[in-house]
Amino acid sequence: MSARRGITILGSTGSIGCNTVELVEASPDLYRVEALVANSRVDTLADQARRLNARLAVVADESAYPALKEALAGTGIEVAAGAAAVADAADLPADWVMASIVGAAGLAPTLRAIRRGATVGLANKEVLVCAGQLMMAEVKTHGATLLPVDSEHSAIFQVLDVNQHDQVEKIILTASGGPFRGKSREFMSSVTPEQAVAHPNWSMGAKISVDSASMFNKGLELIEAYHLFNMPEEKIDIVVHPQSVIHSLVAYTDGSVLAQLGSPDMRTPIAYALGWPNRIPAPVPRLDLAAIGTLIFEAPNETLFPSLRLAREALRAGGSVAAVLNAANEVSVAAFLARKIGFLDIARVVERTIEGVNHRELLSIDDVLAQDQVARRFAESVIGRL
């Protein structure tokens, strides 16, 4: 029997993390689990660690450490807490690491996995938005493998022939349009967090669900695609496709357009990254094309969703603008979810933060982390003045 593959899941208790755990648990002969990492959801983490017989379970939130220790007492599973322990967990010898911590908090541990040459399934798009150039350089230097998990980028990865990179006319990212597609600005001015997280097609964590509603998710994905596929901004289009059946497309110079289709279920792109370069079974609902009947497409509305313009401008500007956009968005989404600001304030705060912060070149990850902090403080001050 061949050795089992070592797996670490950063963000195992979240939406992506739980789907990954499900796929790993289905094949105990294939995988052994090194580390599981969460922020503070101890019950779920301890349950996963026991079921998967993980070597280590880590919480970022140090106040959750006593509860984790108690929950795993007598199991032989090691426990740890704090930001440094989260990053250290990525150093354990797992050949495959799922990067599914939400936000820039995932930057340090993802980088540690990359620096030891691991294969990284990347769900955490914010990492590429705030440090794309540096991260891609680290991947190259350390011989790591980055496999996109974000559904659009997994789709592009599956249909983009790297040997024909110069023959690609466009990458076309599909966007569902989110829960507020077709709604007026007036409607959006008074929506609640409950309305914003009610995505029409996907079941996801709160932050990315709000990003989908504001279409910042598509802006972040534009920047993510730029780095992952080394494609200029003007060659990346966005089209609204409210059914989320086509996950993205690549158009070639001969007029061919190749797409990847599937049910809107993240277990497919996660299974693709887990099985790569092979394919493994995933228990997702199969597409019934005859039942779907018609596929719908429309142009995105950049007036109603300024996030798309802001993301393009950030890419064109370069330097620290995308990192600032990301940090300001994280702060504003948290404030919206806490009912401190309105939904339309999210883009307002991001734009004012980009305008107000002094931008700089990002020459190291420390530069990124410092600029991230500057932008967070600025965004908080903008919120305080709204």
Ligand SMILES: NC(=O)C1=CN([C@@H]2O[C@H](COP(=O)(O)OP(=O)(O)OC[C@H]3O[C@@H](n4cnc5c(N)ncnc54)[C@H](OP(=O)(O)O)[C@@H]3O)[C@@H](O)[C@H]2O)C=CC1
């Ligand atoms: N959900 C989806 O379908 C998709 C998600 N993505 C991306 O994947 C990432 C994860 O999304 P999703 O699973 O929805 O998010 P969730 O909010 O559901 O989960 C986030 C995970 O990160 C953990 N976490 C949060 N902060 C920290 C921290 N400081 N240190 C360590 N762990 C932390 C959480 O722990 P705890 O549970 O303890 O809070 C949880 O395990 C995001 O970047 C998102 O954009 C991309 C495509 C699709």
Ligand SMILES: CC(=O)[C@@H](O)[C@H](O)COP(=O)(O)O
């Ligand atoms: C599942 C996934 O990849 C999400 O990023 C999804 O794309 C969100 O849908 P939107 O197209 O509404 O942003």
Ligand SMILES: [Mn+2]
């Ligand atoms: Mn996506």
